[in-house]
Amino acid sequence: MSANASERTWTVGxxxxxxxxxxxxxxxxxxxxxxxxxxxxxNRVYTARDRARLRLIxxxxxxxxxxxxxxxxxxxxxxxxxxxxxxxxxLLGRLDEIIADLRRRQDDLRRxxxxxxxxxxxxxRRLTELEx
Amino acid sequence: MSANASERTWTVGxxxxxxxxxxxxxxxxxxxxxxxxxxxxxNRVYTARDRARLRLIxxxxxxxxxxxxxxxxxxxxxxxxxxxxxxxxxLLGRLDEIIADLRRRQDDLRRxxxxxxxxxxxxxRRLTELEx
DNA sequence: CGCCTCCTTGACGTTAACGTCAACGTGAAT
DNA sequence: ATTCACGTTGACGTTAACGTCAAGGAGGCG
Numbered sequence: 001m002s003a004n005a006s007e008r009t010w011t012v013g014x015x016x017x018x019x020x021x022x023x024x025x026x027x028x029x030x031x032x033x034x035x036x037x038x039x040x041x042x043n044r045v046y047t048a049r050d051r052a053r054l055r056l057i058x059x060x061x062x063x064x065x066x067x068x069x070x071x072x073x074x075x076x077x078x079x080x081x082x083x084x085x086x087x088x089x090x091l092l093g094r095l096d097e098i099i100a101d102l103r104r105r106q107d108d109l110r111r112x113x114x115x116x117x118x119x120x121x122x123x124x125r126r127l128t129e130l131e132x
Numbered sequence: 133m134s135a136n137a138s139e140r141t142w143t144v145g146x147x148x149x150x151x152x153x154x155x156x157x158x159x160x161x162x163x164x165x166x167x168x169x170x171x172x173x174x175n176r177v178y179t180a181r182d183r184a185r186l187r188l189i190x191x192x193x194x195x196x197x198x199x200x201x202x203x204x205x206x207x208x209x210x211x212x213x214x215x216x217x218x219x220x221x222x223l224l225g226r227l228d229e230i231i232a233d234l235r236r237r238q239d240d241l242r243r244x245x246x247x248x249x250x251x252x253x254x255x256x257r258r259l260t261e262l263e264x
Numbered sequence: 265c266g267c268c269t270c271c272t273t274g275a276c277g278t279t280a281a282c283g284t285c286a287a288c289g290t291g292a293a294t
Numbered sequence: 295a296t297t298c299a300c301g302t303t304g305a306c307g308t309t310a311a312c313g314t315c316a317a318g319g320a321g322g323c324g
Binding site for chain 2: 059060061092096104113116120122130
């Protein structure tokens, strides 16, 4: 497929630094089966693909997905290119459940954001009242 | 303000059942200072106001806010009616930070949702291919 | 050669957010 | 009068998601 030029790789330290986490976190994700970097001897070697996966995981974490949920989703990104009808169908069913769940969370977030914004607006009004 | 009719109240069990949590959760929230129901003797009595607070907290939890963050926000809903300039200004500053943070999370959620939807779409396409 | 830096694998510690007893009180029902 | 169903306060247990050592290996360099 590719004896290509863009074969940049990362060490644990580099990748952790770049994405603002610790190396411990990367090891933990690996132990939990979310990442599977290849090795050069003992040392972990992260490819651009690993890095992309990690970014997806971290993004999910920021709005409250558990590691298990993150893993399920990133695994599905890979499985979606399967060629077996049955697998694709179960996958699709699960994906639709996940989509519904994410929409609920999105709605919860939206409502909360609106209320916080309203509260800030209330503050501003009271301040301008007091300043006159 | 009101010697009003809509003075419905709840016991722990009732409120917990209605909002789909355990009584332990309510006690925990109280211990952490998120709720402060009044008492009738020993027993906790939750007002509509307490119930509203709780719903806000639970909503926040569903998209990854910690209890500490939830508490800060619900406390601000109350503080926003203050009459002291200094307090209002610090409050407003904090609220703007929180708004920025919520927007980041919203963006993270949106991107993730889109990707999951794309993946589902990919599944559907591969399925129709296979069905022909 | 010795030191430094970065890597490795354990293994135990910590924090948040509850779960899960135990032991007890209390008003209503049988 | 006792049995429930519900409430109360401790207090210890659990799970997730890492943090924090400790002990050691491998490559570079002055």
